Amino acid sequence: MIETVAPYPQTMSAFLCWAVRYLWLIPVAPIVAAGIIALLRQPRRKTAQALAIGSMAFSLILALIAFAQVATDWIDGISTREVVNFSWLEFGSTQVQLGWILDPLAAVMLVMVTFVGLLIFIYSTGYMAHDENATRFFCFLALFAGSMLTVVLSNSILLLYIGWELMGLTSYLLIGFWYQRPSAAAAAKKAFLTTRVGDVFFLLGIVWLFAQTGTLLFYNHGAGSIESSSLAALLTQHAAFGLTAATAIALLLFAGAVGKSGQLPLHVWLPDAMEGPTPVSALIHAATMVAAGVYLIARVYPLMSAGAPEGGTTIALTVVAWVGAATALFAALVAVAQNDIKRILAYSTVSQLGYMMAGLAMGGVAVGMFHLITHAFFKALLFMGAGSVIHGCHEEQDIRKMGGLRSDMPLTFMTYTIGMLALSGFPIFFSGFWSKDAILEAAQHWTAARAPFYMLVAGALLTAFYMTRQVSYVFFGSWRGHKTAHESPSVMTTPLAILAFFAIALGALGTPAWPWFRAFVQGHAAPFGFSGFAEPGLFALMLTSSAVVFLGLGLGWKLYGGHSPDPAAPDALEAKLPLVWKALSNRLYFDEFYGVTVIAAYRILARVADIVDRFVWGGVVWLVAKFFAALATLNRFVDTAFVNGGFDKTCEGLDVSGGLLASLQSGRVQGYLRILAAAVVLLALLLVWSVRP
Secondary structure, eight states: EEEEEEEOOOOOOOOHHHHHHHTTTTHHHHHHHHHHHHOSOOOHHHHOOOOOOOHHHHHHHHHHHHHHHHHHHHHTTOOEEEEEEEEEEETTTTEEEEEEEEHHHHHHHOOOOHHHHHHHHHHHHHHTTTTTTTHHHHHHHHHHHHHHHHHHHBBHHHHHHHHHHHEEEEEEHTTTSSSTTHHHHHHHHHHHHHHHHHHHHHHHHHHHHHHHSSOOOOOOOSSSTTTTHHHHHHHSOOOGGGGGHHHEEEEHHHHHHHHHOOOOOOTTTHGEEEEEEEEEEEEEIIIIIHHHHHHHHHHTTTHHHHTTTTTOOOOHHHHHHHHHHHHHHHHHHHTTOOOBHHHHHHHHHOOOOHHHHHHHHHHHHHHHHHHHHHHHHHHHHHHHHHHHHHHHHSSBGGGGOOOOOHEEEEEEEHHHHHHHHHHHHHTTSSSSHHHHHHHHEEETTTTTTTTTHHHHHHHHHHHHHHHHHHHHHHSOOOOOSOOOOOOOOOHHHHHHHHHHHHHHGGGGGGBBTTTTTHHHHTSSOOOOOGGGSSTTTTTHHHHHHHHHHHHHHHHHHHHHHHHOOOOOOOOOOHHOOHHHHHHHHTTTGGHHHHHTTTHHHHHHHHHHHHHHHHHHHHHHHHHHHHHHHHHHHHHIIIIIIIIIIHHHHHHHHHHHHHHHHHTSSSHHHHHHHHHHHHHHHHHHHHHHHHOOO
């Protein structure tokens, strides 16, 4: 069943029909590759690499075909939403349907995930060249990518949840890939358990949505769970605390996104995920996993915004905005005081995910998703650049023990600097500037509150500061390591160059002169013209955000630029603000707080459960066991003394009697005559006795 939703009369082309019907091959290809790799004997490094990279290349080609068709329809003035739905299970008269979807949002995400994923796969062949378990690594990597593509394509929230949970599994396997390290094993468990907290609420939201709408499909000829008829019904149903069912379900779904996308207060797993190989970090932080939560909110945006007044917001979107803004500021603060090159980038990802959530809540789908797309490229560039640095520095990750790498690793330095400037939002020339400014513009005009805008501006200042600090420590000054650094092989630096190009070029798709991305996602024309810069307040905002970025860059360079500090000496900021530095370096004690509250409570509950199990339920089991043991003893006594004893005595009597009777039947005539004689004598005695007077 194919549904076409378009504001203009159209006839779906045969090519588009074919493309939609075979979209399922995009996630299936890497999943099948993962299955084949899992069956290979170890080690089959080249075969595993060929299967994983080949499957992603195949998925990328199909994604480009689908994107090209959607873009062609958009150019022709057609806003396309094509879905294929099918029955999966039947329970009486109830059907559970699954399906996949192709619309501008899915088309953009498919291209991003497959393209960035392919570059990461290629990069991994160099990074994991000396790992003896590379075959297993590429198996997990392919399954991870296939799971994310399942999430992107799903027209069913159930199918989306299946892909969602598969990502949870593969993230556990990949974060703990070097499981022989206790820190990696602990980080994998932490990621798995923390994200499960959000997933429980997500599942409750799915069940509630199905109970209220009778369908798990997003779109189904007007009867989907996030289409107007269902939303109208959800708005009339009341939940607890004065919330409508639409708001309550939206908040439950957002809780799932909070866990997956590392938002406060479930962010604690994401920085520890750095224990996995660097390509895993790049994939998690750029193309998969954490992007899934943002994509979920974008996909169910009609539910999140249901009942919003004209120009206003909803309770659900207000919660999303505040959580996003708080996360953006918090993570940027913590990143300032980290010394692990990957952990700095991890907190940067948490912060940028907060920007995306805030952008979705205050500016709509196009604003938040544009930052997701640009961030995917420059954050993949930064993580892969960090991997190149770690590889060149012989697995060193402490930025205080690096320095002067711009001369030893010129390609890595050049591309990393581009990624750093894009993340910092350097004006005009980098994509991060345009996507970040779109969020700030939406926050500036948000009528519900002004505080999120200032929080996001402060986060932008801190981002420029901590990235300048990191680059200064790593690439400037003099070398402070023990072994000479070296440039990474071309199989690692070539993907960096490609990502660096897109970290710059993608900005052209979201400028006020040509807001192509917003127009494409929203389904309207995007005329080119500089009149977009004349929007009231826009030019002032651009100047403000540029000044903030330059201020952050300047402060960072003033404190750290060109210096070669002793690795054992206090950080420049630590020397000035020791108490603040200590708090930030300890991540504002979130993990410690959870340790003395939530984890301590669970430990107490575990001990109580152990005591109850040992002494209550164990005691009951012991008493029952003793009771039945006594019954068994009694039964054995009765059986032995009475049942068996009586039976044995009877048998013995019968045996004796039988023996006597057998002796009488010996077949000897002499014996018979003796018995007859004795009988005659006995009879005679009886007769004499009886006739006696």
